[in-house]
Amino acid sequence: MNKLTAFVAVLMLVAVVAFSGCTDNTTAEGGEVETATFIVGTEPTFPPFEMTDESGAITGFDIELIKAIAEDQGFEVEIQSIGFDALIPAVQSGNIDIIASGMTITEAREEQVDFSAPYIDAGLAIAVAADNSDVNSVDDLQDLVASVQIGSTGHEKAQELLDAGVLSEVKTFNTVDVVMMELVNGGADVVINDLPVTQAYMVQQPGTIKIAGEKLESESYGFAVRSGNEELLTMIDAGLQNVIEDGTYDEIQSKYFS
Structure with a gap:
């Protein structure tokens, strides 16, 4: 390989590295960073916490609350129906990011996932x-x-x-x-x-x-994430505290627990 060829090869390598580094943050048209979306797993036959409405959409206290937290923290959520006993394996494997399914905080579960602060007794x-x-x-x-x-x-x-x-x-x-x-x-x-x-x-x-x-x-119920996912857990806890303080939590609670 002569010097010119070697120089060109180095330039190509630098370009590849620079391009691959840009793909870590997905950008929307115009150069703006797209909002992060997290997959929320739930078992929607647990009213009033999670259920399916007449249109087939998944709704309920937990669902509206996690959506309010997401809005407060600047991320989006995609709701996915999963059997209750499959929720923890799903978050452990990375198939979902958050469990919002009337899940009681127990010592046994805390060995498998990390829970948010309790959001209801x-x-x-x-x-x-x-x-x-x-x-x-x-x-x-x-x-x-x-x-x-x-x-x-x-x-x-x-x-x-x-x-x-x-x-x-x-x-x-x-x-x-x-x-x-x-x-x-x-x-x-x-x-x-x-x-x-x-x-x-x-x-x-x-x-x-x-x-x-x-x-x-x-x-006490809590939202759950994969063990060690401190960044997401911190956002959930901060968002929960904010929606409690600004009255959003009370509005959602009065809707489902009259």
């Missing part, structure tokens, strides 16, 4: 058929069959009661609507599920089920 409740007068607390669950959503904290609680010899069987289903129908149709004696979701079902289907006794335990 919920809790577990026992639901029975509206005409059931035999079950009034967890003490009345001996030898009964429970219906629960797979991967939920209600599932964990039911499994705990099964292992303790209280429940006789635990039936798991992918979505809350099927969980409730199993109870309504007589395939299960009780449902163990998040209190606000059970209350929302009672409003939608009046006279079919009721809550038995007091709330079993308190729980």
Whole structure:
């Protein structure tokens, strides 16, 4: 290779490196940097937190809240429907960026993902058929069959009661609507599920089920990201704090929890 050829080769290498460096930040027409878009995974059969409206769009308290946070922080979100038990694997693998799906913050989950600050306090409740007068607390669950959503904290609680010899069987289903129908149709004696979701079902289907006794335990929901994704988590937490302070949070909450 002569000196001229070598010089040309060096110039070409510098040009390639410079071009590849520019592709790290996608630019829109006119040279402006495009807004970052993050994929939000949710299981949309968990009203009022996430659900599908008449047009087929995914909406709900969690969805509107994460969109408000995104607007505050200057990024965009794309909502994707995923089975609840597949959400954590999806964020771990990078197929989604954020979980917004009424996910309770637990120690076991904190070993798998990083959670935002809690954005709402919920809790577990026992639901029975509206005409059931035999079950009034967890003490009345001996030898009964429970219906629960797979991967939920209600599932964990039911499994705990099964292992303790209280429940006789635990039936798991992918979505809350099927969980409730199993109870309504007589395939299960009780449902163990998040209190606000059970209350929302009672409003939608009046006279079919009721809550038995007091709330079993308190729980907090959080948005989740891949472990170590501190930049995204910081934006979510900052946005959450801002929408709480400017009143946006209260507006969304009053819309879904009247």
